[in-house]
Amino acid sequence: MALIKSISGIRGTIGNIPGENLTPLDVVKFTAAYATFMLPHSKLKKIVIGRDGRMSGNMVSKLCAQTLISMGFNVVDLGITTTPTVEIAVTSEKADGGIILTASHNPKEWNALKLLNDKGEFIDAEAGQAILDIAMKEEFVFAPVDQLGKYTSDSSYLQKHIEAILHYPLVDKEAIAGKNFNIVVDGINSSGALYVPELLKALGVANIHVINEDITGNFAHNPEPLPQHLTELSKEVVSRKAHLGIAVDPDVDRLCFVNEDGKLFGEEYTLVAVADYMLSQRKGNTVSNMSSTKSLKELTLSKGGTYYPSAVGEVNVVKKMKEVNAVIGGEGNGGIIVPDFHYGRDALIGIGLFLTHLARTGKSMSQLRAQYPDYYISKNKAELNPATDVKVLLSKLTEKYKNNPVNTEDGLKIEFGDDWVHVRASNTEPILRIYSESSFQTTAENIANRIIRDIHEISTQ
Numbered sequence: 001m002a003l004i005k006s007i008s009g010i011r012g013t014i015g016n017i018p019g020e021n022l023t024p025l026d027v028v029k030f031t032a033a034y035a036t037f038m039l040p041h042s043k044l045k046k047i048v049i050g051r052d053g054r055m056s057g058n059m060v061s062k063l064c065a066q067t068l069i070s071m072g073f074n075v076v077d078l079g080i081t082t083t084p085t086v087e088i089a090v091t092s093e094k095a096d097g098g099i100i101l102t103a104s105h106n107p108k109e110w111n112a113l114k115l116l117n118d119k120g121e122f123i124d125a126e127a128g129q130a131i132l133d134i135a136m137k138e139e140f141v142f143a144p145v146d147q148l149g150k151y152t153s154d155s156s157y158l159q160k161h162i163e164a165i166l167h168y169p170l171v172d173k174e175a176i177a178g179k180n181f182n183i184v185v186d187g188i189n190s191s192g193a194l195y196v197p198e199l200l201k202a203l204g205v206a207n208i209h210v211i212n213e214d215i216t217g218n219f220a221h222n223p224e225p226l227p228q229h230l231t232e233l234s235k236e237v238v239s240r241k242a243h244l245g246i247a248v249d250p251d252v253d254r255l256c257f258v259n260e261d262g263k264l265f266g267e268e269y270t271l272v273a274v275a276d277y278m279l280s281q282r283k284g285n286t287v288s289n290m291s292s293t294k295s296l297k298e299l300t301l302s303k304g305g306t307y308y309p310s311a312v313g314e315v316n317v318v319k320k321m322k323e324v325n326a327v328i329g330g331e332g333n334g335g336i337i338v339p340d341f342h343y344g345r346d347a348l349i350g351i352g353l354f355l356t357h358l359a360r361t362g363k364s365m366s367q368l369r370a371q372y373p374d375y376y377i378s379k380n381k382a383e384l385n386p387a388t389d390v391k392v393l394l395s396k397l398t399e400k401y402k403n404n405p406v407n408t409e410d411g412l413k414i415e416f417g418d419d420w421v422h423v424r425a426s427n428t429e430p431i432l433r434i435y436s437e438s439s440f441q442t443t444a445e446n447i448a449n450r451i452i453r454d455i456h457e458i459s460t461q
Helices: 024-041 057-070 083-092 125-137 157-166 173-178 192-202 231-239 268-281 295-302 314-324 347-361 365-370 390-400 441-459
Strands: 004-006 009-013 046-051 074-080 097-101 110-116 151-153 182-186 207-211 244-248 255-258 285-289 307-310 326-331 335-337 376-383 412-416 419-425 431-438
Touching (some): 009 024, 024 057, 024 110, 024 125, 046 083, 074 083, 110 125, 182 192, 192 244, 192 347, 231 244, 255 347, 268 295, 268 326, 285 295, 285 314, 335 347, 376 441, 390 412, 419 441
Parallel strands (some): 074 151, 182 207, 285 307, 285 326
Antiparallel strands (some): 004 009, 097 110, 326 335
């Protein structure tokens, strides 16, 4: 498995051959390249790091920390934490940047270095390319012995993050506590098993049951919070007569819910529901990536705002949100970005806002879900042969559908009347992602299958 280098970070499987996997040598090299890039811009020579609960996390974290120290940076290590918590800590610590050690939704054999700037936001493509160039040329100089950095462990940010949520003006703790919610949480053997229950307790939820709560990184199921992976959570919600279930990914930047009847609320509708609440309190614009449901656009227009699509990737969504001064944004994979909280996907602030919305409506989860459209998104993928030229493939696909409305800003998006399909190379895996949406499940799946057949035909020509 080749290392994957993108705006989402340096990602790969642990062990095996350096340069082809994420080995200790690769961790050191890319950490040193990041530190080298940061040095000219550094003010305090301070970097915040943190990791999710995966099995390789402790090893990778120590390599990363000691490399930064050897480059002259002081390290503030949050330990097992969440991606949004590290983002918040970077600005709170007035650090020069941050590194989050997580492969997000990837299986246990994966890990990654996700790189932040001094605003606690993901570095942009230009900075990312500069770091890759430094790593390739190995243009780094380590600090002399009397200029080595120092290491500090800081476990206070769980509480600091929760306190920030409690003080956010649109999170209504009293309304949430007053509903006496019974909630089941799938901690997926990672950071969410710690952070989500602590947040719920702080919000006044007394009846909490956590499944997959041991933080071992040996994930009980595929860690991507998709319907086919959340059957255990759905069963627990029903058997415990809970009001809802909450699922996050290993680094707690994606969020989805299970209704009281065991059905999925729909990860696409996490953002829609939170945006509904936000737009009822603050008029304004919204942003989501172009692989997300059109429901957000329809909702935004109905509330008097303007919707803007962005390329896929958190850094692209954030860039567009800043350009259009959006009041809420995110991605259809359950990623919520609240700009006046911080510019990063954050499942924890998402939970606070969603539960406030649910509590104030007085509805059950299924009743709340029923007030939003019932569009269906079919999410598929096609494995990529290492020799495949994705640009050529997409160019041929664009030519085939040139009579349809198309958008080539990020891969290829094709419209079929009110339906659409979006094809793009993944930032995190060697695959093509094929997402399609329609009012009917069969239609969405047929559109996706047609495109998959087209891709196969083009690839074998």
